[in-house]
Amino acid sequence: MKKNIVFLALLLFAGNAIAQDLTVGEIVSKANSRSYYQGKDGSARANMVVTDAQGRIRQRQLTILKLNIQEGGDQKYYVYFHKPNDVKGMSYIVWKHLGKDDDRWLYLPAMDLVRRIAASDKRSSFAGTTFLYEDISGRSIDLDVHELLGGDGAFYTLKNTPKDAAAVEFSYYTVQIDKNNFIPMKAEYFDKSAKLYRIIEALEVKDIQGYPTITKMKATDLNANSHTVTEFSDVQYDLNLNSDIFTERFLRTPPQQWLKE
Amino acid sequence: MKRLLFLAAVFIIFPAASAKALELPQWHGFVEQDFGVRLSEDSPTKHRDYNLFEQRVQLKTRYAIPGVNILSRWNSVFTYKGDFVLDEYFQTTGSYQVRELNLAFSPAGILDIKAGRQVLTWGTGDYLFINDLFPKDYISFYIGRDDEYLKKSSDALRLSLYPKIVNIDFVLIPYFTPNTIPDGGRVSFFDSFQGEITGTDSNRNAVKPARQGRNMQYALRLYRTFGSTEGAFYYFRGFDPSPRSYLDEANHQLFYERLDVYGMSLRGPFLGGIGNAEMGYYRSRQDDHGDNRLVENSMLKWLLGYEKDLGNDLKVAAQYMFEQKLNYSKYKEALLSADYFWDEYRHLLTQRITKLYKNQTVMLGLFNFWSPSDKDGYLRLSCAYDLTDQWKLTVGFNLPWGEDDTTDFGMMQKNKNVFVRVRYSF
Numbered sequence: 079m080k081k082n083i084v085f086l087a088l089l090l091f092a093g094n095a096i097a098q099d100l101t102v103g104e105i106v107s108k109a110n111s112r113s114y115y116q117g118k119d120g121s122a123r124a125n126m127v128v129t130d131a132q133g134r135i136r137q138r139q140l141t142i143l144k145l146n147i148q149e150g151g152d153q154k155y156y157v158y159f160h161k162p163n164d165v166k167g168m169s170y171i172v173w174k175h176l177g178k179d180d181d182r183w184l185y186l187p188a189m190d191l192v193r194r195i196a197a198s199d200k201r202s203s204f205a206g207t208t209f210l211y212e213d214i215s216g217r218s219i220d221l222d223v224h225e226l227l228g229g230d231g232a233f234y235t236l237k238n239t240p241k242d243a244a245a246v247e248f249s250y251y252t253v254q255i256d257k258n259n260f261i262p263m264k265a266e267y268f269d270k271s272a273k274l275y276r277i278i279e280a281l282e283v284k285d286i287q288g289y290p291t292i293t294k295m296k297a298t299d300l301n302a303n304s305h306t307v308t309e310f311s312d313v314q315y316d317l318n319l320n321s322d323i324f325t326e327r328f329l330r331t332p333p334q335q336w337l338k339e
Numbered sequence: 340m341k342r343l344l345f346l347a348a349v350f351i352i353f354p355a356a357s358a359k360a361l362e363l364p365q366w367h368g369f370v371e372q373d374f375g376v377r378l379s380e381d382s383p384t385k386h387r388d389y390n391l392f393e394q395r396v397q398l399k400t401r402y403a404i405p406g407v408n409i410l411s412r413w414n415s416v417f418t419y420k421g422d423f424v425l426d427e428y429f430q431t432t433g434s435y436q437v438r439e440l441n442l443a444f445s446p447a448g449i450l451d452i453k454a455g456r457q458v459l460t461w462g463t464g465d466y467l468f469i470n471d472l473f474p475k476d477y478i479s480f481y482i483g484r485d486d487e488y489l490k491k492s493s494d495a496l497r498l499s500l501y502p503k504i505v506n507i508d509f510v511l512i513p514y515f516t517p518n519t520i521p522d523g524g525r526v527s528f529f530d531s532f533q534g535e536i537t538g539t540d541s542n543r544n545a546v547k548p549a550r551q552g553r554n555m556q557y558a559l560r561l562y563r564t565f566g567s568t569e570g571a572f573y574y575f576r577g578f579d580p581s582p583r584s585y586l587d588e589a590n591h592q593l594f595y596e597r598l599d600v601y602g603m604s605l606r607g608p609f610l611g612g613i614g615n616a617e618m619g620y621y622r623s624r625q626d627d628h629g630d631n632r633l634v635e636n637s638m639l640k641w642l643l644g645y646e647k648d649l650g651n652d653l654k655v656a657a658q659y660m661f662e663q664k665l666n667y668s669k670y671k672e673a674l675l676s677a678d679y680f681w682d683e684y685r686h687l688l689t690q691r692i693t694k695l696y697k698n699q700t701v702m703l704g705l706f707n708f709w710s711p712s713d714k715d716g717y718l719r720l721s722c723a724y725d726l727t728d729q730w731k732l733t734v735g736f737n738l739p740w741g742e743d744d745t746t747d748f749g750m751m752q753k754n755k756n757v758f759v760r761v762r763y764s765f
Contacts, residue, residue, distance in 0.1 A: 162728035164764040199650040206699035
């Protein structure tokens with residue numbers, strides 16, 4: 079019994095020590111891994127509903143396949159559009175690189191055309207939604223200076239200031255990270271006059287194959303008074319995706335087994 | 340009871356449905372109304388005040404062959420796409436065009452096959468084609484139909500091989516399909532037999548190669564990536580898809596001369612954008628030495644391009660194309676005094692600006708061709724608005740111009756138009 083209490087005390091102490099000893103860098107790095115690098119690969123079906131200021135609704139539905147090339151580093155993405163109907167069948171490949179521009183290809187089946195996309199602006203809208211490219215594929219943690227604003231309660235609150243202020247439209251953003259699983263639950267973006275104008279929040283987190291996963295998230299643009307809710311379904315990890323999927327071959331011939339209608 | 344009978348019928352007719360969810364093909368497509376008003380006066384064509392007035396219904400489906408059989412094991416996908424068109428310009432009763440009807444399958448890990456009617460595209464140019472000799476519809480391009488209709492389909496067998504070292508595309512096209520080019524009915528052009536920009540008065544005709552084994556066309560592409568850069572070699576053996584040679588001058592007959600094309604291209608990140616370079620050697624097999632005035636000479640074509648994303652959904656791109664007619668001195672010697680003759684060199688520049696507004700639902704596009712050597716050009720402007728996920732409205736201008744009636748864009752100068760397209764997608 080005594081032994082057990084000592085053990086418990088040790089465990090508590092150890093747990094506490096781990097939490098307190100985490101540096102800002104470690105918190106950021108863990109949150110980044112959780113958000114974008116879980117599993118060696120993964121797939122999900124994303125249903126995105128965009129609501130504009132007048133309440134009009136647009137829908138985007140896509141399948142996303144992801145392959146980690148290097149933990150915390152390069153990744154490959156395959157995106158297949160199911161909806162809306164005028165873009166149905168289009169596919170998209172991103173080779174995400176840290177430190178240089180991503181490589182992107184878009185396939186337009188109506189013309190059998192593989193276009194190379196010049197896309198140095200990662201802060202443009204993803205497929206016309208309130209989400210930006212960087213929200214989907216991740217913003218390199220090296221691009222910002224991170225400060226721990228608070229660690230009381232259930233969240234770490236971080237302030238992130240861009241090293242190159244001219245490259246982005248925000249002056250800084252804060253992120254609340256769940257202490258239990260390091261999932262970023264809310265990010266708030268402030269413009270050059272320090273006014274809050276953009277919010278991204280996790281609305282639902284589920285455990286999938288042992289990986290805590292955001293299954294519902296919302297992006298709100300306070301200036302445009304519009305928002306997008308994305309729900310992820312059929313989330314799967316560690317599928318042993320072949321890296322060939324992320325090439326021109328499968329851009330032209332979508333990998334049937336991973337794309338249920 | 341009726342419901343029970345229906346259910347029973349379903350289970351009898353579709354036994355597979357009860358065994359394993361059978362996915363029936365989904366049909367998609369659009370309904371579209373197009374209208375294009377001429378901005379040029381004295382058009383010598385059938386109608387003088389408009390050149391586009393049609394209703395179009397497109398239906399398409401993609402169907403992955405289900406069940407346990409060889410086709411499903413080969414990941415076979417059947418694709419169909421067809422357009423039903425009511426063309427008020429020619430007041431036809433309606434025509435039906437099958438754009439795609441093919442079966443794609445992978446009988447081996449490194450082999451993909453696509454057999455049937457399909458659209459084929461490769462090369463790096465933007466509206467400029469060097470190694471893409473697959474058929475195109477330039478009438479659609481000039482009157483303001485959707486970009487999709489610039490590409491015509493081919494009845495072909497495409498074999499794609501993916502060994503480790505290099506990817507190989509081999510296309511066999513049994514029957515020749517020519518480009519659709521102006522013939523005067525809808526779009527006027529320079530008819531050398533008439534000696535002027537001509538419309539319905541044109542009576543020239545082009546003789547297609549006969550359907551026989553020796554007239555089959557082949558296209559080959561070898562390509563791979565080197566890091567982020569893509570490199571490709573191309574080979575084409577077939578016919579010039581536009582009739583550029585004379586068969587019988589007295590009877591105003593043209594023909595599609597035999598053509599071999601050897602080419603290569605590179606495309607990849609360059610100066611913060613995407614750069615591309617492509618070249619092609621056009622060997623005119625029926626005029627190897629350039630001394631036949633009736634047959635198009637061999638040519639060399641070079642292309643450089645660059646595209647950059649300036650942020651805020653603004654993209655700009657530019658291209659430079661250089662064409663050289665080979666054996667030019669022999670060509671000039673062979674010409675008769677009354678012949679129209681073409682320059683040895685042609686320089687062509689293009690510019691593209693694309694800007695998106697309102698969460699990418701409004702697209703403003705500009706594409707400009709300009710040839711300083713031919714002193715002609717062609718400005719294309721368009722504005723597309725996605726009113727909803729279903730409704731799309733497109734308005735645009737086609738403005739070709741030129742100092743000369745004989746050059747590529749100059750001959751199109753009486754075809755300026757403004758067009759509207761309304762599309763409902765489902």
